[in-house]
Amino acid sequence: MTLIQDRPSEQPPRLEEPALMEIVPGPRPHGLVKYITSTDHKQIGLNYLVTSFIGFLFAGGLAEGIRTQLIKPDNHFVTENVFNQLFTMHGTIMLFVFLGPFAFAGLGNYFVPLMIGAPDMAFPRFNNLSYWLYLGGFLMLAGGFLTNNGAANFGWFGYAPITEAIHSPGPGADMWIVGIALTGFSGIFTAVNIITTIFTLRAPGMVMFRMPIFVWNQLVTMFLILLAFPVLTAAFALLWLDRHLNTHFYDPTHGGQPILWQNLFWFFGHPEVYILALPYFGIVTEVLATNSKKPVFGYKGMVGATLSIGALSMGVWAHHMYTTGAVLLPFFAALSLLIAVPTGIKFFNWLGTMWRGTLVVNTATLFCLGFLACFLFGGITGVILAQPVLDFQLHNTYFVVAHFHYVMFGGSAFAGFAGIYYWYPKMTGRKLDERLGVLSFVILFIGFNLTFFPQHDLGLRGMPRRIETYDGHLGWNFLNLLSSLGAYIAGFGVLISVWNFFHSYRHGELAGDNPWDGQTLEWACSSPPPEHNFEALPPIRSERPVWDANHPDMLTKVGH
Amino acid sequence: MKVEWRTILGASIFLGATGVIYVAYKNHPTEAAGVVMLVFGFAAYFMLFGFLLLQYFRRRRIPRPEDRFDATHADGEGEIAYFPNASIWPAGMGLGMVVASVGLVWGLWYAIIGLTIFFGAIFGYMTESDAETAAVEAAEARAAEEASLRHSRTE
Numbered sequence: 001m002t003l004i005q006d007r008p009s010e011q012p013p014r015l016e017e018p019a020l021m022e023i024v025p026g027p028r029p030h031g032l033v034k035y036i037t038s039t040d041h042k043q044i045g046l047n048y049l050v051t052s053f054i055g056f057l058f059a060g061g062l063a064e065g066i067r068t069q070l071i072k073p074d075n076h077f078v079t080e081n082v083f084n085q086l087f088t089m090h091g092t093i094m095l096f097v098f099l100g101p102f103a104f105a106g107l108g109n110y111f112v113p114l115m116i117g118a119p120d121m122a123f124p125r126f127n128n129l130s131y132w133l134y135l136g137g138f139l140m141l142a143g144g145f146l147t148n149n150g151a152a153n154f155g156w157f158g159y160a161p162i163t164e165a166i167h168s169p170g171p172g173a174d175m176w177i178v179g180i181a182l183t184g185f186s187g188i189f190t191a192v193n194i195i196t197t198i199f200t201l202r203a204p205g206m207v208m209f210r211m212p213i214f215v216w217n218q219l220v221t222m223f224l225i226l227l228a229f230p231v232l233t234a235a236f237a238l239l240w241l242d243r244h245l246n247t248h249f250y251d252p253t254h255g256g257q258p259i260l261w262q263n264l265f266w267f268f269g270h271p272e273v274y275i276l277a278l279p280y281f282g283i284v285t286e287v288l289a290t291n292s293k294k295p296v297f298g299y300k301g302m303v304g305a306t307l308s309i310g311a312l313s314m315g316v317w318a319h320h321m322y323t324t325g326a327v328l329l330p331f332f333a334a335l336s337l338l339i340a341v342p343t344g345i346k347f348f349n350w351l352g353t354m355w356r357g358t359l360v361v362n363t364a365t366l367f368c369l370g371f372l373a374c375f376l377f378g379g380i381t382g383v384i385l386a387q388p389v390l391d392f393q394l395h396n397t398y399f400v401v402a403h404f405h406y407v408m409f410g411g412s413a414f415a416g417f418a419g420i421y422y423w424y425p426k427m428t429g430r431k432l433d434e435r436l437g438v439l440s441f442v443i444l445f446i447g448f449n450l451t452f453f454p455q456h457d458l459g460l461r462g463m464p465r466r467i468e469t470y471d472g473h474l475g476w477n478f479l480n481l482l483s484s485l486g487a488y489i490a491g492f493g494v495l496i497s498v499w500n501f502f503h504s505y506r507h508g509e510l511a512g513d514n515p516w517d518g519q520t521l522e523w524a525c526s527s528p529p530p531e532h533n534f535e536a537l538p539p540i541r542s543e544r545p546v547w548d549a550n551h552p553d554m555l556t557k558v559g560h
Numbered sequence: 561m562k563v564e565w566r567t568i569l570g571a572s573i574f575l576g577a578t579g580v581i582y583v584a585y586k587n588h589p590t591e592a593a594g595v596v597m598l599v600f601g602f603a604a605y606f607m608l609f610g611f612l613l614l615q616y617f618r619r620r621r622i623p624r625p626e627d628r629f630d631a632t633h634a635d636g637e638g639e640i641a642y643f644p645n646a647s648i649w650p651a652g653m654g655l656g657m658v659v660a661s662v663g664l665v666w667g668l669w670y671a672i673i674g675l676t677i678f679f680g681a682i683f684g685y686m687t688e689s690d691a692e693t694a695a696v697e698a699a700e701a702r703a704a705e706e707a708s709l710r711h712s713r714t715e
Contacts, residue, residue, distance in 0.1 A: 029646050037646040120643045125650045125685070132654025136661070174665040182661060199564055199612075204625035204636035208563035223571065227601050240664060263593035307567065311574040314601060315582075318594070326588055331581070532643065537633055 028531075039124035042529060045110030046427065047131050048101055055097035055138055056413075057498070060491060062090040067451070067487035070480050073472035083468035084153035085172075089141065091156030092176065095276065096183045097138045099412055103279035104225070105134065105190045107419055108218050110427065112194055114522035115212045117203025117540070119532040122196035130189035137182030144172040144179075152176035155466060157269060157320075158239075160250030160261035165243040174243065177236050184229040187275075191222035191229075203521070205540035209303070212520045212543065213296055214282030216303050220310040221278045227314060228271035235264035259326050266317040274313040276408060278306060280415035281346060284368045287422045288350055290518050291365045292357025295544055295556050298349040305342035305349075312339045322391045329388045336386035343379055347372070360516075363437030367418035370445050374410025378403055381456070396466075399459025405452045417441075417497065424501070425515045429527045430508030436500040444493030450486025454479040519544030561619070561627060565612035572605035647688060652681030 029037055035047060065086045069077040078086065113121055121127050144151030149170030154162040163173060198211070198219050238249040239261070248254035250261045289296045296302060312335055318327035319336045350372060359365065381403040385391050394400060417440075425431050458479050463470065470476055514523040523546045525534050538549035542556035579598035586595070625635040660674025 034646065036651050037648050039644055039646055039650075119640060122641070124644055125647055128647070128650035129654050132651050133657060136654065136658030140658075140661075171665050178661045178664050182658065185657075201641065202626035204631035204633055205628065206626050207629055208567075208627075223568075223605075227604065231597060259591075260593055263591070263597075267594070267597045307570070311571055314575060315578045315598075326591060328582070328586055328588075331585055335578075539632060 037128070039120075039128050040531060041109050041113050041121045041124065041127060042427075044127050044131050045106050045108075048106035048109060048134070049427075051131075051135060051138065052098045052102040052106055055093050056102070057494075058142060059090050059093035059098060060494060062086045062093070064487055064491055066090060067484040069468060070470075071484035072481065073470050073474075073477055075469055078468075080468045081150060081153060084155075084466070085145070085151045087466060088153050088155055088176075089144065089151050092152070092180065093138075093141055094408070095156065095272070096180055097134075097141065099276045099408060099416075100187065100272070101134055101183070102416055103283070103412070103419075104187070104194075104218060104221050104275065105130070107283070107423070108190065108194055108221075108279065111423065111522055112215055112218055113197060113201065114426075114525065114529060114533060115215050115520050116198060116201065116206050117521050117534065117537055118197055118201035119534070121193050122201055123193050126189055127193050130186040130193070133182050133189070134186035137179045137184075137186065140175050140179035140182060144175040147171050147175070157265055158261075159265075160239070160242075160256075160258040161252060163239060163243075163261075164251055174240070177240055177243075181233055181236050184233055187225050188229050191225040194218055195222045195226075203537060203540060206521075209300070210540060210543045210545075212282075213285040213299070213302050213306070214279070214520075217278045217282035217285075217306050220306050221275050224271040224275050224278075224310055224313065228268045228275065231264055232268035235261060235268070238264075259321075259324060262321050262324065263317070266320045267314075269320065270317045271313050273404075273407075274309060276412055278309065280371075280412040280419075281306070283415045283419040283422070284350065284371055285353070286520065287364045287368050287418050288353050289544075290422070290516050290520075291360040291362065291368075292354050293360075293517065294353055294357040295519070295542075295547075296349065297352030297355070298345075299543060301345055302349050305345040308342045309339060309346075312342070319386055319391075322388045323395045333386060333388055337383065340379065340383050347376065362421070362516075363432070363434055363441055364418045364422040364516075366438060366441045367414050367421065370441065371411055371414040371418065374406050374414060374448070378406030378411055381406065394459060396464055397459035398455040398463045398465055401465050402452045402455035402459060405455075410448055410452070414444075417444075420497075420501070422516070423522075424504070425511030426522055426527050426529070428505055428508070429511055430504055431511045431515060432500050432504045432508060436496055436503075440493050440496040440500065442493075443496065444490055447486050447488070447490030447493050451483050451490055452486070454482045454486075458483070514546065514550070517547075517550070519547040521545055524549070561612060561616040561624070563627075565609055565616060568605055568609040568612060572602055572609055575605060576602040644689075644692065647685070649681045649685035649688060652684060653678055656681055 034043060038044065063086075065078065066083070069075055069083055069086075071077075109121065109127065113119070141151075147170060149172050151172045152158070152168070152175070153172070154168055158173075158176070162168060198215060202211070238247070241247040242249055242251060242256075248256040250256050250258050252258055285296055285302065315335045316332055316339065318332045321327050322329060322332075381399070385394060385400065385403055421432055421437055458476055461475055461479075463474075463476050470480075511527055513526050515527075516523075520543075521537070521540075522529075524536070524538055538545045542548055542558050544556050548555050575598055579595060579602060582598060583595055625631040628635070656674050656676070656678025658674070659677060660671045663669065663671025663674060
């Protein structure tokens with residue numbers, strides 16, 4: 001990682017010295033010792049990014065197993081129990097190990113301090129601790145497959161009373177509980193850390209309304225984490241008591257309430273969906289603004305939209321529970337539909353950012369455009385599902401599966417890839433191969449749509465989710481075949497990118513400090529950034545200080 | 561600090577108002593989980609708002625350099641914060657917590673081992689901070705001594 005490159009001969013004009021820092025003397029470890037002991041936010045961010053991407057590949061492998069089982073009717077690739085484990089752990093690992101921590105802990109750790117001009121996170125050692133809890137949680141979840149009864153097999157939202165000891169014996173379910181709880185603690189620690197960093201370690205002149213949108217989105221995400229994860233931990237505590245100490249919180253045969261689990265879980269679960277989406281919105285905003293060579297269109301509208309999405313997401317939990325008949329339908333339908341408004345504002349602003357810009361079409365931009373298309377589609381099916389009348393018809397069918405994969409994979413994961421392609425030069429000093437990147441995007445985009453578009457129709461034809469096999473005469477055969485082939489194609493597209501990450505680490509084109517003509521502060525330090533980040537900082541007079549320093553003739557208009 | 565506490569206050573008020581509407585229209589009298597969660601969410605954010613407001617008034621409403629539109633880097637001179645070196649103890653604490661949580665799956669023996677590791681790591685963490693402070697103080701003392709020696713030599 002010690003790629004030292006000559007700094008560009010012409011320094012950006014008008015640089016000022018940053019405030020003095022006192023660096024504690026002491027040894028500077030390398031290699032494995034650095035991985036274990038480092039308190040540097042960049043090293044910890046990289047740990048998170050690599051670990052969560054391994055989680056992505058692992059859970060992606062499970063998904064290929066699911067699709068292989070469903071490729072033809074009456075298939076016996078895996079047994080029923082193993083199939084249940086596959087989809088449960090696919091969902092759990094994708095959500096708790098990959099999508100969330102990749103953005104809010106990985107990219108958040110690495111880029112939030114850089115973007116606000118801070119030397120490090122507010123609590124560096126705490127930061128290291130949260131990584132180890134996260135890794136422990138991941139190993140615990142994945143380790144469930146090694147136990148006698150296998151991993152948890154009741155679906156990622158583990159509805160009671162299937163999770164009770166009598167229905168799900170064995171340590172797999174307990175490992176699922178403990179694993180998620182550990183990643184939850186890690187998330188809470190990261191949230192405390194990043195909120196404190198944003199509130200107290202900004203560079204002089206970096207007022208709240210000059211922070212990049214990515215940082216704003218991280219901030220709102222962290223507040224959602226603080227509200228959501230403790231509820232989940234509480235729900236898990238009750239579940240653990242049920243399983244081991246014979247309490248009956250969720251057990252209906254002894255007067256418990258399974259619906260309580262659903263309320264608690266979804267009060268966590270719906271903010272969680274936005275925890276998985278908001279940081280990715282931030283990535284898209286940054287990539288599109290940089291590659292359009294324009295400031296973000298409607299900056300304050302963007303901040304307001306993020307805040308209102310965050311607020312509304314806490315009041316919509318029961319739209320996952322319409323068919324229970326125990327929730328207030330108009331209330332939750334109205335709030336759910338309201339979320340479409342700020343999301344629409346975001347779309348409008350993304351288009352406005354690109355409008356009349358000189359859009360540089362590289363891999364990161366392509367992934368963002370893919371994000372816009374897929375996420376819009378997923379959002380529209382979301383509006384459909386938010387209406388109780390339609391949801392009663394579509395609940396628990398493949399339509400729902402298609403909807404949230406369009407949001408989570410076509411939306412968030414595509415934006416995640418855009419983030420990797422955009423920030424890889426900053427993290428390693430080398431660019432990723434553009435031709436491989438474009439190839440990967442095209443294959444992934446085709447494969448993704450081929451996988452999940454037919455699933456809408458499957459849902460409308462009545463195929464329920466989570467069935468391990470089906471009869472041949474139901475009219476589902478061809479669509480399932482298409483979907484499975486698409487899954488293999490998408491997997492191939494991901495592998496091309498993985499090869500690209502490995503190959504370019506050694507052989508990529510040297511990037512320099514500011515390869516994309518970036519606008520925000522992370523492009524003001526060298527690639528990769530030195531310990532405590534900044535040797536010099538440009539003055540911060542707008543939301544894109546680096547652009548102002550590099551283009552004195554095209555200063556950002558300041559509207560305050 | 562103004563933007564910070566206003567943002568949190570807004571979130572808190574939103575949760576409170578949602579809670580009130582939810583209680584008013586709730587058609588299932590036994591459903592209490594939603595009310596409790598919304599009220600606690602409101603209270604949690606309100607507490608955070610109170611803390612930030614307290615900080616705001618403790619600074620006599622004088623904006624920090626990072627709250628001023630016209631601040632330069634010179635305004636932020638001085639020590640920013642303490643950024644510790646690499647340390648093995650957070651990983652030790654993590655190991656302890658993970659092993660302790662294994663106790664929730666396979667029996668409490670693991671919890672005892674895990675908690676032992678955990679508190680041992682906390683002890684190491686504390687002494688490490690002391691050692692680091694001592695090292696910094698020793699370096700400063702040495703520098704002062706050298707300076708005074710040089711001073712006496714020139715006399």
